Amino acid sequence: MTGKVSPLSGRTAVVTGAARGLGEAIAVRLAERGARVALLGREEETLARVRERLPTESLCWEVDVTDDARMAVVAAEVTEQLGAPSVVVANAGLAEGGPFAQSDPAIWRRVVEVNLVGSAVTARAHLPALFETSGYFLQVASLASIGAAPMMSAYCASKAGVESFCHSLRAEVAHRRVGVGIAYINWTDTDMIRDVDAHAVLRELRGHMPPPARKVYPAPFVAERLIRAVERRRPTVYVPSWLRSAQLVRAAMPPVVTMLSRRELPRLAAAHPFEPTGLLGAGGRADASTSGPST
Template identity: 75%
Template sequence: MSMSASPLNGRTAVVTGAARGLGAALARDLAARGAKVALLGREEGALNRVRDSLPGTSACWEVDVTDDRGMARAGARIRAELGPPSVVVANAGVAEGGPFGASDPAVWRRVVEVNLVGSAVTARTFLPDLVGTAGYFLQVGSLASIGAAPMMSAYCASKAGAEAFAHALRAEVAHQRVGVGIAYINWTDTDMIRDADQHAVLRALRGHMPPPARKVYPVAHVARRLVTAIERRRPSVYVPGWLRATQLVRAAMPPVVTMLSRRELPRLAAVESFEATGLLGAGGRAAGGTGPRPAHD
C-alpha cells in the first residue's frame, strides 16, 4: 500500500518501547506509511537515532511508561507538536527468566509493572485522544498471553494480564468508536530474545518447544504484520498465523505443560542448574530502574 493510500497517512501514532527491537521497527513501518510518529522509551540516545532514521515527521521523548506524571507530560508535548494521536501501540515490555522461588522480588515486580501497569498507564494517558479521533489502541501481547510456561512466571502473568486488560478496554470503549487490538507474537529477533538464548534455563525452554514454536521471526516481518492490522483496525493479529489455533486448545495447555515439565525439568536441572536471569537484553536493563533517569546512550 502506498503512503498516500494508507489510512495512517498524516495521522499521529505513538509507540512505546521504541528505542530498539520491535518498537523501532513499528516506528519505521508506521512512518513509511505516512504517519507522524511519537517514540517513547527509556534510552534517549537510541530514541534519537531511531527518530533521525525515519522519513517524514517524528519526535521522541525519554519516559518511563509506569510513571503517570511523566507520561502525562509526554502526552501533552505530543499533542502540541504532532497533534492528537489516532494510533497508540503499547509495545514496551521486559522479561526475566528462572525459577520463581529464586527470583529477585524487585525484578519480578518490575516485569509486571512495565508489561501490565505500563500498558494501562499508556492507555489512560491517550484514551481521551483516541476517543476524539475514533482511534485505535494496540496491545502487544505474546504466546505467553495464551499459555503459561515454567521459568517465565512474571512474563506470563504480565502478558496474560495485559491481554485481559485489552479485552476489558475494548468492551468499555467500543461504543465510543475506539478500536482495541491485541497482537499475539512468538519469538521475534530482538536483543531480548538473543539474550534469552545465552541463559541455559531459557535456551532449554525454547529447545523443548515443538519445531514451529521455536522459530525466531525477523523483527521487520512482525512489525509489518502488526502495522497492517493497525490499518485494518483488527481486534487481533497473530504472528505467525498458526498461533490463532492455540486459542482453540487453550484450556488443554496447562495440564500438558505441567506433564512435560514434571518429566523434563529434573532431567535438565541435572545437566545445568537453573538460575535467575535478571532483566533480559539492553532494553530490559535500561528499563530496570524506576523514576526519572538522566539522558544516556
Template identity: 65%
Template sequence: MTNHQRPLEGRVAVVTGAARGLGESIARHLAQRGARLALVGLEEEELATVAASLPTTAMHWSVDVTDDEAMGRVADEVSHSLGTPSVVVANAGIAEGGPFAASDPALWRRVIEVNLIGSAITLRAFLPSLTATHGYYLQIASLASMGASPMMSAYCASKAGVESFVHAMRAELGPQGVGVGIAYLNWMDTDMIRDADQHAVLRELRAHMPKPARKIYPVDTVAVRLVATVEQRSSAVYFPAWLRSVQVVRAALPGLVTRFARRALTRSPFTATGPLGAGGRAAAIRSDAI
C-alpha cells in the same frame, strides 16, 4: 494514492518501547506509510537516533511508562507538538527468567509494572486523544498470554494480564468509537530473545517446544504485519498465523505444560537470568533510580 489506500497518511502515532527491536521497526513502517511518530522509551540517545532516521516527522520522549504523571505530560506534549494521536502501540515490555524462588522480588515486580501497569498507564494518558479521533490502540502481547510457561512466571502473568485488560477495554471503549486490538506474538529476532538463548533455563525451555514454536522470525516481518493490523483496526492478530489455533486448545495447555516440565526441567538446577536484553537492563536501572 488515495487516503483509503494510505489510511495512516498524516496521522500521529505513538509507539512505546521504540528505542530498539520491534518498537523501532513498527515506528519505521508506520513512518513509511506516512504517519508522524511520537517515540516513547527510556533510552534517550537511541530514541533520538531512531527519530532522526525516519522519513516523516518524528519526535521522541524519554520517559518511564510506569510513571503516571510523566506519561500524562508526554501525552499533552505530543498533542501540542505533533497533533492529536489517533494510533497508540503499547509495545514497551521487559522479561526475566528462571525459578520463581530464585527470582529477585524487585525485578519480578518490575516486569509486571512495565508490561501490565505501564500499558494501562499508556492507554490512560492517551485515551482522551484516541476518543477525540476515534482512534486505535494496539497492545503487544504474546503466546505467553494464552499458555503459561514455567521459569517465566512474571512475564506470563503480565501478558495474561494485558490480554484481560484489552478484552475489557475493547468492550468499554467500543461504544466511544475507539478500536482496541491485541497482537499475539511468538519468538522474534530481538536482543531480548538473543539474550534469552544465552541462559540455560530459557534455551532448554525453547528447545523442548514443538518445532514450529521454536522458530525465530525477523522483526521486520512481524512489524509489517502489525502495521497492517493498525491500518485495518483489527481486534486481534496472530504471528505466526498458527497461533490462532492455540485459542482452541488453550484450556488444555496448563496440564500439557505441567507434564512437559516434569520431564524436561528436573535434570539440572537453573538460575535466574536477570533482565533480558539491553531494553530490559535499561528498565531495571531506571527502577533502581526511582
C-alpha cells in the same frame, strides 16, 4: 502499500518501547505509511537515532511508562506538537527468567509493572486523544498470554494480564468508536530473545517446543503484520498466523505443560542448575542501570 495511500498517512502514532527491536521496527513501518511518530522510551540517545531514520516528522520523549504523571504530560505534548494520535501501540516490555522461588522480588515486580501497569498507564494517558480521533490502541501481547511456561512467571503473568485488560477496555470504549487490538506474537528477533538463548535453561526450554513454536521471526516481518492490522483496526493479530489455533486448545495447555515440565525440568536441572537471569536484553540492562523505574 505500493500505489495505495495508507489510512495512516498524515496521522499521528505513538509507540512505546521504541528505542530498539520490535518498537523501532513498528515506528519505521508507521513512518513509511506516512504517519508522524511519537517515540517513547527510556534511552534518549537511542530514541534519537531511531527518529533520524524516519522519513516523516517524528519526535521522541524519554519517559517511564509506569509514571502516570509524566506520561500524562508527554501525552499532552504529543498532541500539541504532532497532533492528537490516531494510533497508540503499547509495546514497552521487560522479561526475566529462572525459578520463581529464587527470583528477585523487585525484578519480578518490575516486569509486571512495565508490561501490565505500563500498558494501562499508556492507555489512560492517550485515551482522551483516541476518543477525539476515533482511534485505535494496539497492545503487543504474546503466546505467553495464551499458554504459560515455567521459568517465565512474571512475563507470563503480565502478558495474560494485558490480554484481559484489553478485552475489558475494548468493551468499555467500543461505543466511543475507539478500537482495541491485541497482538499475539511468538519469538521475535530482538535483544531480549537473543538473551533468552544465552541462558542455558531458557535455551533448553525453547528447544523443547515444537519446531513451529520455536522459530524466530525478524522484527521487520512482525512489525509489517502488526501495521497491517492497525490499518484494518483488527481486534486481534497473530504472528505467525498459526498462533490463532492455540486459542482453540488453550484450556488443554496448562496440564500438558505441567506434564512435560515434570518430566523435563529434573533432567535440565541436572545438566544446567537453574538460576535467575535478571532482566533480559539491552532494554533490560538499560532498565537495571537507570535510577527509578524504567522501560
